[in-house]
Every structure is written in structure tokens, then in C-alpha cells.
Amino acid sequence: MLNTADILETIGMIREENLDIRTVTMGISLLDCVSEDVNRLCDKVYDKITRTAEHLVSTGCAIEKEYGVPIVNKRVSVTPISQIGGAISPEGYLKLAHTLQRAAKTLGINFIGGFSALVHKGMTAGERNLISVLPEALAETQTVCASVNVATTKAGINMDAIRLMGSTIKRAAYLTRDNQSIGCAKLVVFANVPEDNPFMAGAFHGVGEPDAVINVGVSGPGVVAAAIRRAGDCDLSELADVIKKTAFKITRVGQLVASEAARRLNTPFGIVDLSLAPTPAIGDSVAHILEEMGLESCGACGTTAALAMLNDAVKKGGVMASSHVGGLSGAFIPVSEDAGMIAAVERGALTIEKLEAMTAVCSVGLDMIAVPGDTPEEVICGLIADEISIGVANTKTTAVRVIPAYGKKAGESVSFGGLLGTAPIMELKPYSPAKFVSRGGRIPAPIHSLKN
Amino acid sequence: MKAVITVTGRDSVGIISHVSALCTAHNANIVEITQSVLSEYFAMIMVVEINALDIPFADFADLLAATGRERALDIRAMHEDIFNTMHHI
Numbered sequence: 431m432l433n434t435a436d437i438l439e440t441i442g443m444i445r446e447e448n449l450d451i452r453t454v455t456m457g458i459s460l461l462d463c464v465s466e467d468v469n470r471l472c473d474k475v476y477d478k479i480t481r482t483a484e485h486l487v488s489t490g491c492a493i494e495k496e497y498g499v500p501i502v503n504k505r506v507s508v509t510p511i512s513q514i515g516g517a518i519s520p521e522g523y524l525k526l527a528h529t530l531q532r533a534a535k536t537l538g539i540n541f542i543g544g545f546s547a548l549v550h551k552g553m554t555a556g557e558r559n560l561i562s563v564l565p566e567a568l569a570e571t572q573t574v575c576a577s578v579n580v581a582t583t584k585a586g587i588n589m590d591a592i593r594l595m596g597s598t599i600k601r602a603a604y605l606t607r608d609n610q611s612i613g614c615a616k617l618v619v620f621a622n623v624p625e626d627n628p629f630m631a632g633a634f635h636g637v638g639e640p641d642a643v644i645n646v647g648v649s650g651p652g653v654v655a656a657a658i659r660r661a662g663d664c665d666l667s668e669l670a671d672v673i674k675k676t677a678f679k680i681t682r683v684g685q686l687v688a689s690e691a692a693r694r695l696n697t698p699f700g701i702v703d704l705s706l707a708p709t710p711a712i713g714d715s716v717a718h719i720l721e722e723m724g725l726e727s728c729g730a731c732g733t734t735a736a737l738a739m740l741n742d743a744v745k746k747g748g749v750m751a752s753s754h755v756g757g758l759s760g761a762f763i764p765v766s767e768d769a770g771m772i773a774a775v776e777r778g779a780l781t782i783e784k785l786e787a788m789t790a791v792c793s794v795g796l797d798m799i800a801v802p803g804d805t806p807e808e809v810i811c812g813l814i815a816d817e818i819s820i821g822v823a824n825t826k827t828t829a830v831r832v833i834p835a836y837g838k839k840a841g842e843s844v845s846f847g848g849l850l851g852t853a854p855i856m857e858l859k860p861y862s863p864a865k866f867v868s869r870g871g872r873i874p875a876p877i878h879s880l881k882n
Numbered sequence: 883m884k885a886v887i888t889v890t891g892r893d894s895v896g897i898i899s900h901v902s903a904l905c906t907a908h909n910a911n912i913v914e915i916t917q918s919v920l921s922e923y924f925a926m927i928m929v930v931e932i933n934a935l936d937i938p939f940a941d942f943a944d945l946l947a948a949t950g951r952e953r954a955l956d957i958r959a960m961h962e963d964i965f966n967t968m969h970h971i
Contacts, residue, residue, distance in 0.1 A: 436969040441888055495940035497961030679968045686967040
């Protein structure tokens with residue numbers, strides 16, 4: 431039975447509160463493309479991706495029209511490229527990056543994820559070769575996204591890999607200096623990376639996944655903020671209920687789109703990622719939800735508590751709405767992609783230290799943070815190590831997507847346009863972690879990883 | 883299968899007629915209409931059967947949206963499943 435109030439509520443969410451499906455991401459296994467010959471490998475990769483995802487964009491567009499809910503992005507994630515490239519040369523890996531770019535262009539998708547390496551315990555020659563050309567790959571392609579997993583709760587933290595990522599990030603910033611160092615916006619350093627994440631830049635298709643799969647990321651910070659506003663002066667228990675009910679409704683739309691896309695593409699449904707993903711658009715901000723909950727500004731004392739409650743309520747509401755939940759599933763706090771976060775940084779309310787604390791209770795981590803271009807490599811390594819250790823110690827995913835914007839200083843900003851937004855350059859402590867970082871080796875896995 | 887057509891905007895002559903004409907032209911059977919006009923603001927919800935549509939539903943939705951744009955109205959046609967899924971367990 432359709433009810434007028436329900437119909438108007440749904441339409442209001444879409445029209446006024448920016449409810450959308452953030453991404454329908456098709457994961458594609460490239461394990462069957464392995465070849466010793468680089469050219470043959472590239473041909474097989476191109477053919478497999480373009481064949482498997484041939485109808486992804488048209489199907490996404492059809493679903494969006496029929497249900498009247500925008501599907502903002504249609505994307506593809508692939509098997510971590512280092513796992514299919516093996517010991518091919520750095521030039522071979524670069525060629526693979528260009529192949530991914532070409533496939534993405536043919537399909538009409540806006541990002542392809544999986545130029546990735548999993549090096550949490552050590553590095554193979556192939557993984558080293560891939561990482562060695564990451565900056566070039568990010569500079570020479572537009573839609574290829576890369577990620578490197580440097581730690582897990584089970585394996586501990588690979589500090590050698592973090593050191594390598596420090597120099598890789600700096601070089602990516604330099605090579606894309608004419609374009610606001612945008613290369614770094616397409617590169618994520620992870621701890622406990624999920625294998626079914628539909629969101630970029632960290633998406634890849636894990637080895638335990640089927641040949642192809644449909645994963646969906648929902649959104650809707652504006653819907654949650656509006657529901658909290660309507661709830662008025664209720665106490666926190668009631669507020670948690672309001673958030674849960676809203677998250678349930680948002681996630682049901684995600685589940686509907688995911689199962690419909692899976693059916694039409696004849697591809698198994700994987701997961702719905704229960705994330706609140708902001709965009710720079712007005713009314714689509716996670717920071718504004720926190721402020722709606724009662725904070726004068728995001729970054730004020732109380733921010734971590736509010737975010738923890740929000741994150742928990744979103745999961746509790748969402749989990750019942752979907753048959754399979756996965757990916758990152760939690761509120762995102764990317765600074766440049768969230769109008770409220772940008773405003774909080776600009777007014778001096780939100781610092782990197784507070785953001786780091788916030789990442790202990792929500793999804794991902796230090797995301798889309800711009801720092802001065804002259805930040806020493808070892809400081810970036812220290813920043814990564816701090817964030818990664820939060821993930822390892824708390825058995826959760828954390829990540830760093832930091833942009834040492836070439837030639838820019840604290841107080842300036844970099845603008846990437848589109849969903850990537852504008853990032854104010856944030857100050858970092860000038861003290862050096864160089865000796866600690868240069869010790870290298872591995873930080874052992876925490877005691878609570880021994881669960882068997 | 884049913885779809886929900888919603889029309890919102892400033893009231894003017896012939897809104898229902900335009901929408902119903904499109905439904906008739908493409909064989910969508912109107913099963914329910916509710917409408918209200920509140921201080922010159924027009925809101926209508928129409929439930930239609932879409933099993934016998936003579937064009938794909940997405941194209942039908944596009945036609946309605948285009949008609950809306952011509953008359954400064956917001957017209958949306960959405961498959962009933964989105965409402966059922968969102969509001970019913």
C-alpha cells in the first residue's frame with residue numbers, strides 16, 4: 431500500500447536533501463588474465479574489463495531513471511594489479527595503468543580502482559615495481575586509482591612500506607604539481623583494507639571475491655542532517671533512534687539498486703557499503719550533521735563522541751536494511767569533499783590532531799587532507815604510521831590520503847573541482863620523527879590479534 | 883507493476899490534463915489520483931499501471947520530466963518499488 435506521506439518523504443529526500451546512491455561499483459577479477467608477456471597481459475586485462483562491464487553504465491542510468499534516484503558514479507574495481515602483474519618490469523606496470531585508463535574511457539566510468547599492492551608483511555619484486563611507478567601512473571592517467579595496504583591487525587605494520595609511501599606521495603605531488611598535486615588524491619595508504627570496498631580511491635577486487643560482483647555505496651548526509659533538525663530538542667537516545675530509522679531508509683534504497691543492478695547485469699550482488707559519504711555540495715556534509723547534533727562547530731570538544739554515536743547508529747539502522755553489508759561502512763570525513771569540514775578547518779576549529787581522534791570511531795581516516803608542499807618525507811611517514819596504528823590497534827580500517835601540495839603553504843588551499851572539492855592547507859607539527867621512521871622493519875602485531 | 887507520478891509547482895490550467903494525456907498516449911492506466919492546491923502551489927500524486935506501456939518506462943519518465951520543464955513544474959515518475967522498499971519492512 432502506497433502512502434502519500436511516504437511518497438512525499440522519499441521525494442523530499444531526493445530533491446531537497448541530496449539522497450543519492452554514491453556509487454555502483456563492479457568488481458572484476460583479473461586473475462585469469464595473467465601472462466608472462468606484458469602486451470598480452472594488457473590486452474587480456476582490457477578485454478576482460480570492457481567485456482564484463484560493457485553494460486554497467488547504461489544499466490546504472492536505466493535504474494536511476496526508473497527509480498528516480500540519482501546514481502552519481504558507476505565505477506569498476508579490479509584485482510590488485512601487483513597480483514596479476516607478478517614480476518613484470520616497472521615499465522610493464524606503467525603500461526598496465528594506461529590499459530586501465532583506456533578501459534575506463536571505453537566504458538565511460540569516472541574512476542577505476544585497483545592499481546594496488548598489499549604489502550602489510552613484506553614486498554615482492556612485482557609489488558616494489560608497481561609502487562616505483564605509482565607517481566608516474568597517477569600523473570599520466572586521470573581515472574586510475576591506487577592503494578597500498580601497509581598494515582593489518584594480524585601482520586602488524588610494515589614500516590619499510592610506509593617509508594616507501596612517504597617518498598611515493600611526495601613524488602606524486604611533484605609530478606602533478608601543475609594540477610594542484612592531484613595525483614595524491616587518487617592514492618590511499620591503508621591498514622586492514624577491505625576487499626569489497628566500492629568507494630574510490632581505495633576500491634579493489636579482493637582475491638576471495640567471485641569473478642565479478644556488484645557492490646553499492648549509499649550516501650545521504652543531508653537526509654540524516656534534515657531528520658536530526660526535524661527531531662528538535664530530543665535526548666541522545668531518541669536522536670540515535672532518529673538516525674537509525676533514517677539510515678535504514680537510505681540503505682534500503684541502496685539494497686534495491688544493488689539487487690536490481692546485479693539482476694540486470696547477471697552478476698552476483700556483493701555488499702552494500704553503509705557509509706555516509708559527503709560531497710562538497712551544500713547540504714551534503716557529515717560535519718553539518720555533527721553541528722546539527724549540537725556542536726557549535728565540527729572540531730569542538732564533543733566531536734569525537736558525536737561522531738562515534740552517529741557512526742554506530744548508521745550501522746545499526748543500515749545493517750537490517752541490507753542482506754550483506756561490507757566495504758568501509760561508516761561515516762567518511764574527507765576534509766576537501768565536505769563543505770562543513772572545510773569551513774571548520776578555515777575557522778580554526780578543526781585540526782589534524784582532532785581529525786586523527788575522529789578516525790578512531792568512524793570510517794577510513796585522514797582523508798583528502800592537504801599539507802604544505804615542503805613537508806619533509808619523514809613527517810608524512812610519521813603521519814601515516816600514526817593513522818595506520820589506530821587501525822591496527824582497533825582492528826578496523828584506517829587510511830591516509832594526504833596531499834603535500836607542491837609549492838603551497840599553510841593557509842592557502844588547493845582546488846580539485848568536482849567530488850574531490852577544495853582542501854585548505856593544514857599545518858603539521860614541525861618536529862621530526864625521522865629517527866623512529868628510519869629504523870624501518872615491522873611494528874609487531876598487537877597482542878589482541880592472537881585470537882585463535 | 884505500478885509507478886508513482888508526482889507533480890509539484892505553481893498551479894496553472896491543464897496540469898492534470900497534460901499528464902493524463904501522456905499516460906493515455908503511452909497506455910499507462912491511471913489507478914489513483916490525489917491532488918491539492920495550497921496557496922497557488924500545486925501537488926499531485928498519481929499512481930499508474932505500467933505493465934502495458936508502449937515505450938520503456940525510463941523513456942516515459944523522461945517525457946513526463948520534459949513536459950514538466952516546459953511548464954515550470956517538477957514531474958517525476960518513479961517505480962513503486964522504491965517507496966515500498968524504503969518504507970515497508
